[in-house]
Amino acid sequence: MRVLRTSPVRVLGEGDSAAVHALLDADPVGNVFVSSRLRAAGLNPGRLGGELWGYVEHGSITALCYAGANLVPVNAGPDAVRHFAGHARWQGRRCSSIVGPVAAVTDLWQRLGPYWGPARVIRTRQPVLEAEQIPAAVVPDPLVRRVRMSELGILLPACVAMFTEEVGVPPDSGDGGALYRARVEELVRMGRAFARIEDGRVVFKAEVGAATPHVCQVQGVWVHPDLRGRGHSVAGMAAVVQAARAEIAPRVTLYVNDFNTPARAVYQKVGFREVGEVMSILF
Structure with missing residues (x-):
């Protein structure tokens, strides 16, 4: 595991749980997928069915990348993305998709595309929507x-x-x-x-x-x-x-x-x- 010892990226475990959830809870809507997976399975890779990578700066975890069936960056700026991409290249593609914030995924794909490409489909913009008030004129289907x-x-x-x-x-x-x-x-x-x-x-x-x-x-x-x-x-x-x-x-x-x-x-x-x-x- 030399790459992990010489890189600010490391595989996280249960001992990192408090720091991880604090980071995820800072954006509960944007991070709902990763947060849901970790709440259900924990951070142990055997139970998670994948790994959670942490980007460590000055001793603190400042960004995450869920690496399972999907590759999902969390709070990842350019430096974190660069290191996550390097680790992903070293590990090889194990995911069926990369999903996440537009800037981070664009950067990841620019770095990984030459090695993992071509992609089958690229969806450059998918709006995230939140339900506000159901209009009074809309009647929920009682049979659902x-x-x-x-x-x-x-x-x-x-x-x-x-x-x-x-x-x-x-x-x-x-x-x-x-x-x-x-x-x-x-x-x-x-x-x-x-x-x-x-x-x-x-x-x-x-x-x-x-x-x-x-x-x-x-x-x-x-x-x-x-x-x-x-x-x-x-x-x-x-x-x-x-x-x-x-x-x-x-x-x-x-x-x-x-x-x-x-x-x-x-x-x-x-x-x-x-x-x-x-x-x-x-x-």
Whole structure:
């Protein structure tokens, strides 16, 4: 591990927990994904399923980089990004995406692209939205509810369809879908998968993919293709926001592709407003 001994980057462990969470809590919306993962699994790489790298300046951890299925920089300025990129190059690509603040991800990709590229998709700007007040004219769909474990077989095909539409490749192309199914099952078991299901078919669905006591992040919003244009997305999202605020976290967020005009219109109708932006590199 010579690289770690001669670099300000080191792999963090449980002894760093207080400093890590203080850094993450400084931006609870922007850091909700990493904070949620660490709250659920801790900092031990064996349980985390990845590593958390810390950038140390004058004895203090000033930036982080989550290195798991995603590579996610946190509070990383140019010096931290340079060192994180060097360590990532040394380790080799193990992630399926790089996601995070636009400036940091742009810098990371400029440094890693010649070695890890080409990327399959680059999404240069994805607005981060937070739900404010649901307009009085929007009535939450009373038929949107938590998905039951017995309905996993109904929900999973809808999740696969949504993922494929969004990312461009099916989530079960590598291992037959075992890991993806396990993740969907986990969200159902945790009460963070919501749907309107009629006659054995998903009409609308969304999941809360990340959550802390302060903030949660919605993902996987999808309406059955045969039923689009009927208002299910607006009423369904209002129901998810209402339930999430009451039972998961008081602040509800998500991020969306800037070119997805229909989705952005839906979120605006439900009361979401832009509070930041991220960038994604997909492999």
